[in-house]
């Protein structure tokens with residue numbers, strides 16, 4: 001069967017674009033969450049026609065297809081949970097057009113997120129969504145997960161920036177959607193669909209004007225709770241900075257050891273505030289925010305208006321997960337949201353849960369969005385620690401739901417959280433979603449075992465019990 005599949009793929013797209021050796025396939029077996037199953041083949045299409053040919057072969061032979069961007073996903077979304085074909089977009093990495101006058105770009109899915117902003121910069125433009133992985137993650141993967149990032153607070157996540165898509169359905173047909181079209185908004189249906197509805201082969205995106213002035217300020221607090229209360233108060237006062245991010249002491253110390261951006265090492269938490277707009281408005285905005293921060297216990301305040309200083313602060317913030325390598329061999333990053341005003345309680349619970357399970361935790365999060373990212377540190381060679389991490393991850397999720405939040409802010413559901421979906425959706429909701437999927441992917445070959453609870457097909461979704469996150473030995 002494997003030889004037959006390989007032969008068909010090679011005939012269709014050429015031997016140079018097909019990988020079948022186990023040592024080559026190993027790199028396509030995992031993402032930044034985990035993974036263990038090897039695919040039968042990995043393919044590297046060069047255009048939509050190749051994608052269509054691959055999809056037709058997979059459909060005929062009943063082989064699953066897993067689209068893959070850079071594999072930085074944190075929920076096992078790009079892993080071949082059931083084997084089959086992994087489709088990498090490494091060769092579909094061109095910016096097809098950049099229309100500066102209309103502030104639009106058309107890209108292939110394998111374009112790296114940051115590359116688009118680099119190409120747009122000479123036109124005074126940039127691309128809004130900036131996941132911390134933006135130096136490596138692809139725009140196709142960003143569409144797949146509806147990625148956010150520090151600036152989602154003011155610019156929104158991918159769904160607010162994708163204006164059209166080209167995608168391939170399970171019968172190999174190439175379709176186009178556009179938000180300019182009347183009728184159902186299929187573009188938005190595909191954003192965040194994690195490769196389960198169609199394979200995206202081109203993306204139309206909005207570009208934004210680079211603000212004339214940008215300032216990044218750093219406030220130090222005694223603890224994350226008071227920093228979070230300040231964030232609620234800032235937004236509650238009607239001020240919406242472009243970003244409001246918090247790092248606790250554990251994270252600040254780890255990033256400072258590497259980036260030396262000048263964060264205060266004795267603070268319990270630091271708040272990063274970015275404001276953008278007209279140069280004349282900057283001082284007044286900063287004063288208003290600093291005043292609220294001080295009223296909520298800010299111990300110090302510093303502002304950076306020079307690009308180099310701002311870049312160093314952002315590099316530290318975006319490098320936070322990598323810096324954990326200084327503290328522990330492995331980390332598990334939870335992604336959950338709570339209403340912004342409940343952040344102090346949520347963070348308090350995170351701390352309690354980590355302590356109960358004897359785990360070290362670091363918090364770095366999109367405070368303005370109420371999007372928590374506790375990093376639980378562990379050593380995967382210690383099975384007791386792995387179990388403790390999974391249990392703590394589930395408890396954190398449950399605590400956030402109890403506070404009025406939800407199970408993912410931006411990383412998606414993938415393999416990791418599929419059994420947590422019934423926490424927030426009723427059986428009827430899930431059955432409706434499954435019916436939508438049936439329309440696009442009647443054979444359920446596009447990224448199976450993702451999003452929907454284990455064992456679920458259309459009717460079975462109703463029968464799913466509530467279950468914990470991080471099923472199996474996937475760490």
Ligand SMILES: Cc1cc2nc3c(=O)[nH]c(=O)nc-3n(C[C@H](O)[C@H](O)[C@H](O)COP(=O)(O)OP(=O)(O)OC[C@H]3O[C@@H](n4cnc5c(N)ncnc54)[C@H](O)[C@@H]3O)c2cc1C
Nearest residue numbers: 069070071072073077132133138140141142144148195200
């Ligand atoms: C250090 C670090 C920091 C991160 N910071 C953030 C952050 O700030 N915000 C955030 O949102 N995420 C963040 N992430 C998570 C991750 O980077 C995002 O989920 C990102 O969108 C994944 O992009 P990727 O190219 O790696 O996609 P992959 O991981 O390869 O795939 C992600 C999903 O998209 C699907 N997919 C990929 N390409 C296509 C396609 N062409 N057609 C259809 N489906 C497709 C895949 O099947 C999968 O389900 C971070 C990850 C790391 C490791």
